[in-house]
Amino acid sequence: EADLGLTSQAVEHPGLSSRLLAEGRMHVIAPPGWWSPDELHRPLRLQALAGKALIGIDARDALGSLLCGHIEELDPPPRVVTWVQTYQLARQLVSAGQGVALVDPFTALAATGGEVQTRLLEPAISVPVYALTRVHEQLLPAQAMLLEQLGAQAERLLQDGHN
Numbered sequence: 001e002a003d004l005g006l007t008s009q010a011v012e013h014p015g016l017s018s019r020l021l022a023e024g025r026m027h028v029i030a031p032p033g034w035w036s037p038d039e040l041h042r043p044l045r046l047q048a049l050a051g052k053a054l055i056g057i058d059a060r061d062a063l064g065s066l067l068c069g070h071i072e073e074l075d076p077p078p079r080v081v082t083w084v085q086t087y088q089l090a091r092q093l094v095s096a097g098q099g100v101a102l103v104d105p106f107t108a109l110a111a112t113g114g115e116v117q118t119r120l121l122e123p124a125i126s127v128p129v130y131a132l133t134r135v136h137e138q139l140l141p142a143q144a145m146l147l148e149q150l151g152a153q154a155e156r157l158l159q160d161g162h163n
Helices: 062-071 087-095 105-110 141-160
Strands: 004-007 016-025 027-030 053-057 079-084 100-103 117-122 126-134
Touching: 004 016, 004 141, 016 105, 016 141, 027 087, 027 105, 053 062, 053 087, 079 087, 087 100, 087 105, 100 105, 105 141, 126 141
Parallel strands: 053 079, 053 100
Antiparallel strands: 004 126, 016 126, 027 100, 027 117
16 A cells, blocks of 8 residues: 555565665664773674673564574573564663663664664674565656665665764
């Protein structure tokens, strides 16, 4: 029922066509003061999350499922204090001091005003952004321009946020 869609999940559907618009990297966010100013300029190793309080993303989400696989390998595993279904809710809980969270780069970049700290995750976990359209429908010029602008803006944000 929609003409266009945006998703971070690869979609396999005979009636839909997907196109990669941009690709960023997974970030770790923490409450203010969690890391020193020097640490903020360095990626965080995944192992540093061992035993920490973590806001977990629902494993039914494609990125959430991928993250669960990485997190389960940590020793000791992080303590998931709350499971959420959206990255925005995870960011709100982190800003309230409930723990740290692994989030997409756009959620990390949306945190302004010092409400959370953000660092790139190492090893890098790719976060794609796909545009979805109907297979048998030609895009209108305005739709094509919108997708072009969305892709350009996403790339600009990712570059400004150091991807």
